Amino acid sequence: MKHKGPILTLAAGLVLAAVLMVLNLRATDASQRNAAGDQQPDAPAATATAQPGQAEPTNAPPTKAPPTAAAAAPVTYAGRVKGGAATIAIVVKEAKAVAYLCDGNRTEAWLQGTARNGELILTGSGNARLTGSVAKGVAAGSVTASGRRFTFSVKVVKPPSGLYRATNQALDAVGGWVVFENDNGQVEQVGVMNIEGDPQPADPLDLNNSTTTVDGTTITAGPVDPSAGL
Amino acid sequence: MSYEFGTDPATLAPQPPAAPVAAPPSGGAAKLLVPLAIGGAVAVALGVYGRLHEPTNIAVNIAGFSGPLAAKAWLTTGAATFAVVQLVSALVMYGKVPGIAAPSWIGALHRWSGRIAFLLAVPVAIHCLYAVGFQIYEPRVLVHSLLGCFFFGAFTVKMLSLSRKGLPGWVLPVVGGLVFTGLVGLWVTSSLWFFTTFGIKF
Numbered sequence: 001m002k003h004k005g006p007i008l009t010l011a012a013g014l015v016l017a018a019v020l021m022v023l024n025l026r027a028t029d030a031s032q033r034n035a036a037g038d039q040q041p042d043a044p045a046a047t048a049t050a051q052p053g054q055a056e057p058t059n060a061p062p063t064k065a066p067p068t069a070a071a072a073a074p075v076t077y078a079g080r081v082k083g084g085a086a087t088i089a090i091v092v093k094e095a096k097a098v099a100y101l102c103d104g105n106r107t108e109a110w111l112q113g114t115a116r117n118g119e120l121i122l123t124g125s126g127n128a129r130l131t132g133s134v135a136k137g138v139a140a141g142s143v144t145a146s147g148r149r150f151t152f153s154v155k156v157v158k159p160p161s162g163l164y165r166a167t168n169q170a171l172d173a174v175g176g177w178v179v180f181e182n183d184n185g186q187v188e189q190v191g192v193m194n195i196e197g198d199p200q201p202a203d204p205l206d207l208n209n210s211t212t213t214v215d216g217t218t219i220t221a222g223p224v225d226p227s228a229g230l
Numbered sequence: 231m232s233y234e235f236g237t238d239p240a241t242l243a244p245q246p247p248a249a250p251v252a253a254p255p256s257g258g259a260a261k262l263l264v265p266l267a268i269g270g271a272v273a274v275a276l277g278v279y280g281r282l283h284e285p286t287n288i289a290v291n292i293a294g295f296s297g298p299l300a301a302k303a304w305l306t307t308g309a310a311t312f313a314v315v316q317l318v319s320a321l322v323m324y325g326k327v328p329g330i331a332a333p334s335w336i337g338a339l340h341r342w343s344g345r346i347a348f349l350l351a352v353p354v355a356i357h358c359l360y361a362v363g364f365q366i367y368e369p370r371v372l373v374h375s376l377l378g379c380f381f382f383g384a385f386t387v388k389m390l391s392l393s394r395k396g397l398p399g400w401v402l403p404v405v406g407g408l409v410f411t412g413l414v415g416l417w418v419t420s421s422l423w424f425f426t427t428f429g430i431k432f
Contacts, residue, residue, distance in 0.1 A: 006389035009345050013352045020356040170362050170371075172299040196299060196431075 074226060076162045077139035078180040079154035087178040087190040088152050089163035090120065090130075090139050096226035097122055099130050100163055100176045101145050106199045108176060108192040109145035110230055154180075160207045161187060165230070166214075166221035172196045173214045177205045177221065258398040265390035273383025276355075280364030280375065292353070295432055298361065302354045303424040304432065309354070310417040312347035313410050316340060320406055347413065348385060355382060374419035381412035 074093035081088055086103040097115040099122050102108040111130050113122030120141055122130040132141015132152070140153040157180050164177040177191035191202030193214060205212045210221045224230070295301035319340040321327050355378060364379070366372045388405045391397055 004393070005341065006392040009348060010386060010389045012345070013348055016349060016352045017356050020353055021360065024356070024360045169298070170365065 074223075075134075076157050077134065077154045078157045078161055078163065078178050079152070080180075080182075081143075081150040081152040083150075086150055087180065088143060088150070088154060089157075089178040089180070090122075090132075090134075090154070091163050091224050091226050092120075092134060092139075093226040098163070098224050098226045098230060099124075099143070100165070100178060100224075101128075101130075101143050101150065102176055102178060102190060102192040104190040104192060105201055106192070107146050107148070108194065108199050109143070110174075110176065111143070112226070112230055157181065163224050164191075164205055164210065164221040165224050166193075166205075166212060166219050168214060168217070168219045171214050171217060171219075173219070175202045175212065175214070175219075175221065177202060177212075179205070179207065258396050259401075261394050261397050262387075262391060262401055265387045265394065268390060269383040269385075269387030271383075272386045273379040276359065276382055277364050277375070277379040280359045280379070283359065283363055298357060299424060300432055302357060303421040305350050305354045306417050306421045309347040309350040310413055310421070312343045312350070313413045315343040316347065316406070317410050319343065320403070324403065351381070351413070351416075370419050370423060374416060377412050377415045377419065381409065381416055384409045384412055 074091050076089060076091045078089035079087065081101070086101055086107060088099060088101045090097060090099040092115045095114055095116050097113055097120055099111040099113075099120075100108070101111070109124045109126065109128035111122035111124035111128050113120065113130070115134060118133050118135050120130060120132040120134060120139065124130075124145070126146065128143070128145040130141060130143040132139055132143075134140075137156045138153060139155075140151075142149060142151045144150075161179045161181055164179060166175040167173065173193060173195045175191060175193040177189050179187060179189040182188045187207070189205055189207070191205060191212075192199050193202035193212075194200075195214065203213045205221055211218050212221055213219070292298075292301040292305075295304065318327075319336050322330055323332050323336050323340060325332065358378060364375045366375065384405060388402070388409050391401055391405055
């Protein structure tokens, strides 16, 4: 112990660092496999990199996953909930769905789940729940978040409308924007930025290059790919 | 500080502060070269890795905290708290606190508070390096990145110096002081910033 103590201390730190690195590498591997399309709904996902929902408005939501064909393009439904107090966007790809509800102020919820046979069943943190259906270019249903219940009936949207999500680990920030065409035919966006668990009105998203700012830092938002998860 | 050296604390503690460790008059400082070289290599390696490694934005996290930032803020606060124990116990060991004679357990306290502080800091550093990387986008972040590399380099120098005989007496207090300063600087640029920006939360 006499002369080895400090060396052992260093070695212990090195071993601890090595163990943590191995765990990190495994976590990252899992998320990359997940992002690559592996069917692992629970693994954490890296930020999505796919293009925004490109589906034609006439497309019925895909209810069957083509086994070999190239991955189907996601379909996005977006608009205001009934009463207009909040907005919602739902992205459906094959049998998976991601939804985001936000009011542009402090209410928001990210939900994940399934879209099988036209039936939406999604859940999110804080007991957020969404049930509904998709058919003929319309998603309709109800969503409960932050103890409030909203009902919605929103249509398929085309880019630049859609669901955008921006994450920044350094700032511990996650932002979401629902972008949709309002009744006047104008593209409108409603977003909430959650910084360290504290939701607040998001800075506007620049739809030309999908960037926004958080505390003066420019970060890039991306579309959400349900098969990659959140 | 000298007790890691292996000297019996009971005999060393009451020694006059000027010469806690008997050092040969010449060539002593040269023995610091190898620890300095290794410590410098550690600091540079951390910085290079942090700069070159693509930040993953994802890493294993500690359960029970609201997020990785909160977890790191508290781990760093824990490490800084033990660092204060380090400073006080070192002052007592060197007889710098008037009226307090070093108790027999002060060496053990110093060693173990240091080990705990170090081991608390390691997961924070791994998360920083792996998920965030060496960043320079604002002064606080740049200073924090530099201090992080410096701290682990200086700590390595300190540990390697402890196991070398014949170093001048000033080496351990100086290196220890640098390690302490580095950790406090890390705390100020991370945890203090976090708590003042987001409030004190877990």
